[in-house]
Amino acid sequence: MVDQPAARIPASSPARTRATGRLRLPVAALAALTPAWLIILLVYLGTTIWTVQLSLTNSRMLPSSEFVGLAQYERLFGTARWTISIQNLLTFGVVYVVGALVVGFLLAVAVDRHVRFESMWRTVFLYPYALSFIVTGLMWQWLMNPEIGIQATMRAAGWTWFTFDWTTKSSMAIYAVALAGIWQSAGLVMVLMLAGLRGIDADLWRATRIEGIPLWRTYISIVLPQLGPSIATAFMLLTMGAVRTFDLVVALTNGGPGQSTEVPAKFIMDSLFARQDLGLATAGATVMLATVMAVTIPILYARDIWARRRAGTI
Amino acid sequence: MRDPFPQSANGPRPDKVTPARLGLYAFLVIAALFFLLPAYVMLVTSFKSMEEIRSAQIFSLPHLFDWSAWIKAWSSACAGVNCTGVSAGFWNSVKITIPATVLSVLLGAVTGYALSFWRPPGGKILFAAITIGGFIPLQIFLFPMVRATAMLGLYNSLAGIVLVHVVFGLPLTTLLFRNYYASIPVELFKAARVDGAGFWRIFVSLMLPLSLPMLIVAGLMQMTGIWNDFLLGLVFAGRDNLPMTVQLNNIVTTTTGQREYNVHMAATVLTALVPLVAYFVSGRWFVRGITAGSVKG
Numbered sequence: 001m002v003d004q005p006a007a008r009i010p011a012s013s014p015a016r017t018r019a020t021g022r023l024r025l026p027v028a029a030l031a032a033l034t035p036a037w038l039i040i041l042l043v044y045l046g047t048t049i050w051t052v053q054l055s056l057t058n059s060r061m062l063p064s065s066e067f068v069g070l071a072q073y074e075r076l077f078g079t080a081r082w083t084i085s086i087q088n089l090l091t092f093g094v095v096y097v098v099g100a101l102v103v104g105f106l107l108a109v110a111v112d113r114h115v116r117f118e119s120m121w122r123t124v125f126l127y128p129y130a131l132s133f134i135v136t137g138l139m140w141q142w143l144m145n146p147e148i149g150i151q152a153t154m155r156a157a158g159w160t161w162f163t164f165d166w167t168t169k170s171s172m173a174i175y176a177v178a179l180a181g182i183w184q185s186a187g188l189v190m191v192l193m194l195a196g197l198r199g200i201d202a203d204l205w206r207a208t209r210i211e212g213i214p215l216w217r218t219y220i221s222i223v224l225p226q227l228g229p230s231i232a233t234a235f236m237l238l239t240m241g242a243v244r245t246f247d248l249v250v251a252l253t254n255g256g257p258g259q260s261t262e263v264p265a266k267f268i269m270d271s272l273f274a275r276q277d278l279g280l281a282t283a284g285a286t287v288m289l290a291t292v293m294a295v296t297i298p299i300l301y302a303r304d305i306w307a308r309r310r311a312g313t314i
Numbered sequence: 315m316r317d318p319f320p321q322s323a324n325g326p327r328p329d330k331v332t333p334a335r336l337g338l339y340a341f342l343v344i345a346a347l348f349f350l351l352p353a354y355v356m357l358v359t360s361f362k363s364m365e366e367i368r369s370a371q372i373f374s375l376p377h378l379f380d381w382s383a384w385i386k387a388w389s390s391a392c393a394g395v396n397c398t399g400v401s402a403g404f405w406n407s408v409k410i411t412i413p414a415t416v417l418s419v420l421l422g423a424v425t426g427y428a429l430s431f432w433r434p435p436g437g438k439i440l441f442a443a444i445t446i447g448g449f450i451p452l453q454i455f456l457f458p459m460v461r462a463t464a465m466l467g468l469y470n471s472l473a474g475i476v477l478v479h480v481v482f483g484l485p486l487t488t489l490l491f492r493n494y495y496a497s498i499p500v501e502l503f504k505a506a507r508v509d510g511a512g513f514w515r516i517f518v519s520l521m522l523p524l525s526l527p528m529l530i531v532a533g534l535m536q537m538t539g540i541w542n543d544f545l546l547g548l549v550f551a552g553r554d555n556l557p558m559t560v561q562l563n564n565i566v567t568t569t570t571g572q573r574e575y576n577v578h579m580a581a582t583v584l585t586a587l588v589p590l591v592a593y594f595v596s597g598r599w600f601v602r603g604i605t606a607g608s609v610k611g
Contacts, residue, residue, distance in 0.1 A: 028513030029432035036425045036440060036484060043481050044447040047458035054457070103345075110342055123597055124346045127353075130593035130600070132542030134559045135586045138566055138578070139352045142359075143372075148575060152370035183349065188604060195605050215334075244451055247544040251563060268453045269545075278457065285453040296449045 048289070055282035063278060072283040082284065085262045088174050092263065093242040095178035096185075100238050101231070103182055104189020109219060111190065112197045122194075126187035133184065137251025140180035141167060170260035173253050177245070177261055180252055185241065189234045196230030197223070229306050236299045243292055264288055360384060360580035367575050383576035387584060391577050393564035400581045403561030407541055407588075409472060410557055414479035415536045421480060422487020422532060427521050429488070430495035431503050432513065441492065448485025452545060455482075463550065470552025478550045479540050486539075487532050490606055494528040495521065527602075534596055535603040538589040558585045 058068045076082050107125050111118055128136065143149045146165040154162035166176035200223060208218045224231075246265040253261040264284060271281035351373075359367060360383050361376040389399040425444075429437050459478065460469060468474030498521075506516045522529075547557035556564075562585045566578050593600050 026428075026432045026434050026513065029428040029434045032424050032428045032513065033434060033437070033440065035421060036444065036488065037436075039481050039484050040440060040443045040447060042462075043455065043459070044443065044450065047455045047462070048450065050458040051454045106341070107345060110338055110345070113338060115338065115342065119597070121342055121346065122601075123594070124349055126601070127590065127593055128349060129604075130538055130589045131586050132544065132559050132589070134542075134544050134563050135582055138562070138582050139356055142575065142579065143352055143355060148367055148370055149372060153372045156370045183352070187349075191601055191604050240449060247559075250544070251566075254567075265451070265453060269456075272453075272456060273549075281453075282457065285451070285456075288451045289454050292449055292451055293446075297446075300445070 051282045052286050052289075054278060055286045057279070059278040059282070061276045061278065072279040073287075076280055076283045076287070079280065081259055081262060082264070082267055082280075084259050085264045085267045088259075088261060089242065089245070089263050091174050092178050092181070092245065092261075093239065095175060096181040096242050097235065097238045099178060099182040100185045100189050101234060103186040104234065105193050105227075107186060107190040108193035108197055112194060122190070125190050128184045129187045131184065133245075133247035134251045136180050136184045137248045140176065140183070141252050144176055167253055168257060170257045173257060173260045177249055177252055181241075181245070181248060184248075185238060188237065192230045192234045192237075193227060196227040200226055229303060232299055232303055232306075236296060239295050240292060243288060243295075356579045356583055360387075360576050360583055362576055364572070364574060364576060380576075383574070384580040384584075386574070387565075387577045387580035391565050391574075391581060392568055392570070393561055394568055400558055400561055400565065400584050403556055403558035404584070406551070406555050406561075407558040410475050410479065410547070410551065410555065411537055411540045414476045414483070414540050415533055417476065418480045418483035418487050418536050419529060419532045421484060422489075423491045423522065423525060423529070424517065425484070425488045426491025426493075426495055427517050428513075429492050431500070431516075431521075441488075444485050444488050448489070452482065456549060460549065469550065470555075472551075472555050475547060475551040475555060475557075478546050479543070482546070483536055483539070486535060486607055490532045490535070490603075491525065491528055493606065494525060498524060527599075528606075530596070531599050531603040531606060534592060534599055535607060538592055538600075541588050 054063055055072050056067055056069065057064045058066045058071065111121050111125075115121065144151075144164060144167045146152060146168060149164070151162060151164040154164070166172035166179075204222065205218075208222065213222075244265055245263050246269060249255060249261050249263055249266055255262040255266060265288070268281050268284040268288065271277045271284060355372045358375055359372065361379045361381070362383075363376075363378070363380055366377060387399055388401050390397055391399045428434065429441050463469040463474045463478070466474075468477060502520065502524075503516065506520050511519070541557075542559065543557065544559045544563070547555075547560050551557060551560070562581050565581055
C-alpha cells in the first residue's frame with residue numbers, strides 16, 4: 001500500500017488546507033465528476049438553451065429554425081388563458097405563501113413553548129408534507145365536494161345554511177387550491193422556523209421577562225427579526241413550490257371551473273402535449289424560468305451574506 | 315451530524331396552568347384536527363359502502379367495516395379501459411423508485427465527495443451550477459428531454475424514467491453530501507492520503523461508512539420525492555411503466571359508470587402509504603433531510 005512516499009503530499013498551507021491532492025491533477029476526482037459535468041452541461045444548460053432558442057422561432061407543432069424574435073411572447077401574452085393563469089398564480093401564490101408562513105410560524109411557536117408530547121404534535125403537523133400533491137389534491141377535492149363532503153355532512157346534520165363548495169365556484173376555487181397547499185406545506189415551515197427558534201439565545205427570554213415585555217411583543221419585535229434566514233428559506237421554497245404548482249391543480253380542480261384555477265405550469269404542459277403548440281410552451285417555460293431566477297438568486301445571495309456575517313461576528 | 319433540534323424546547327418557560335396555557339393547548343388541538351381530519355375521512359370512507367357514503371356523514375365510523383373497496387382499488391379498479399387497480403402502478407413505482415434512489419444517492423455521494431475533499435479545477439463552478447440548477451422549473455427541460463431520450467431510445471421506458479429522476483435528483487443529493495462532507499475533519503482525509511489510499515479507496519472504505527447518516531437521509535428524501543412524483547412519470551415513463559400517482563389520478567378521473575368514492579379513497583390511501591410509512595418510521599431523519607436540504611451549510 002505504501003508505494004507513494006509521504007513526501008509527495010504537500011504540507012497544508014492555510015491557503016489550501018483541503019487541497020491535499022493539488023500537486024498533481026486529481027485525475028480520479030475529475031473522472032468521478034464527469035457524470036455531474038455532463039448532466040449540468042447537456043441537460044441543465046443544453047436543454048435550457050434549446051428551449052429558450054425554440055421560443056424565439058416560429059415553431060408550432062414541430063420545431064422550426066426560423067427566427068421570429070419575440071413574436072411568440074407577444075402571442076403568449078395575447079393569449080387570455082396565459083394571462084388568466086398568471087393572475088391565478090399571483091392570487092394563489094400570495095395566499096399560499098403568506099398562509100403557510102403564518103400557520104407554520106404559529107405552529108412552531110406553539111410547539112416551542114415546552115408543551116407536552118412535543119414530538120407527537122410535530123409529527124402530526126408535518127405528515128402532510130410526506131404526501132404527494134396528487135394525494136393532497138384528491139383528499140381536498142372530496143372534502144370540498146358539495147354532494148359528499150363537509151357541506152353535505154353539515155347540512156345533513158341540520159345546519160342547512162352551511163356552505164363549503166369552493167371547488168365548484170369560480171370565484172373561490174383558487175382559494176381551495178391555496179387551502180390544500182397550506183395544509184400540505186405548513187409543517188415544512190414549522191420545521192424550518194423551529195430550527196431557527198432553537199437557535200435563539202435562552203437569555204433573551206429571561207431578559208424580556210425581567211423587562212416586563214409582553215410575550216406577543218417579544219415574538220413580533222425580537223424573535224421574528226432573528227428568524228430572518230429561516231423565513232427567507234421558507235419563503236423561497238414556498239414561492240418555488242407555488243410557481244411550479246401543477247399536480248395539485250390537476251388533482252383538485254383540473255383548472256376549473258372554467259379557467260379559474262389554470263396556472264402557468266399547467267398551461268405549459270397543456271400547450272406542450274395536449275395542444276402541441278411548441279412556441280407557446282417554450283415561451284411560457286422561459287418566462288417561468290426568468291421569474292424563478294428573479295426570486296431565488298437575490299435570496300441565495302442574501303443568505304450567503306447572512307451566513308458570512310454570522311461567521312464573522314460570532 | 316448536527317441534530318436540527320439540539321435541545322428540547324427553547325421558548326419561554328411556562329408558569330403554571332394559566333388561561334394562556336390552556337389557550338395554547340386548545341390551539342394545538344384545533345391545529346391537529348385540521349391536519350388529521352382529511353386523512354381520517356379518507357380512511358373511514360374507504361371502509362364504507364356507497365350507500366352509506368351518499369348518506370353524507372363523512373365523520374362517522376362505518377356501520378360495517380367493508381374491505382371490498384380496498385380489494386377493488388388494489389386489483390380491479392379501472393383507469394380508462396385498463397382495469398388493473400393501483401397494483402400495477404405500485405409495482406411500477408417500486409421498479410422506478412429503487413434504482414433511481416440508489417443511483418442518484420450514489421452519484422450525489424461521489425460528486426459531493428470529489429468536490430469537498432479533492433477540490434478539482436472547475437469544482438467551484440460546477441457546484442454553483444448544480445445549486446442554481448436545482449431551482450430551474452422542470453417545464454424548461456421537458457421538450458428537449460423528450461427529444462433527447464427518444465433519440466437514445468429511452469423515451470417511454472423504465473430506464474428512461476430512472477435516468478430522468480437521477481438527472482433531476484443531482485442538485486439535492488450533491489448539496490446534501492457536499493455539506494455533510496464539509497463537516498468531516500479534513501485530517502481524516504489527509505491521514506488516509508498519507509497511508510497511500512487513492513480516490514476510490516478513500517471513498518469506499520472511509521467516506522461511505524462515515525456518511526451512513528447522510529445515506530439514510532438522502533435516500534429517504536429521494537425515495538419519497540420520486541415516489542410522489544407525478545409530472546416526470548406522466549411525461550417520461552410510458553404507458554407500461556406509469557407510476558402509482560399517475561395511475562391513481564387516471565382511476566379517479568375515469569368517468570364511466572358511477573363514481574365509487576370508497577374505491578377511490580382506498581386507492582388514494584394505498585398510494586400515500588409508502589411515503590407515510592417511511593415518514594413515521596424515520597421521523598427524525600425526515601426532519602434532518604428537510605433542514606439539511608434547505609439550509610445550506
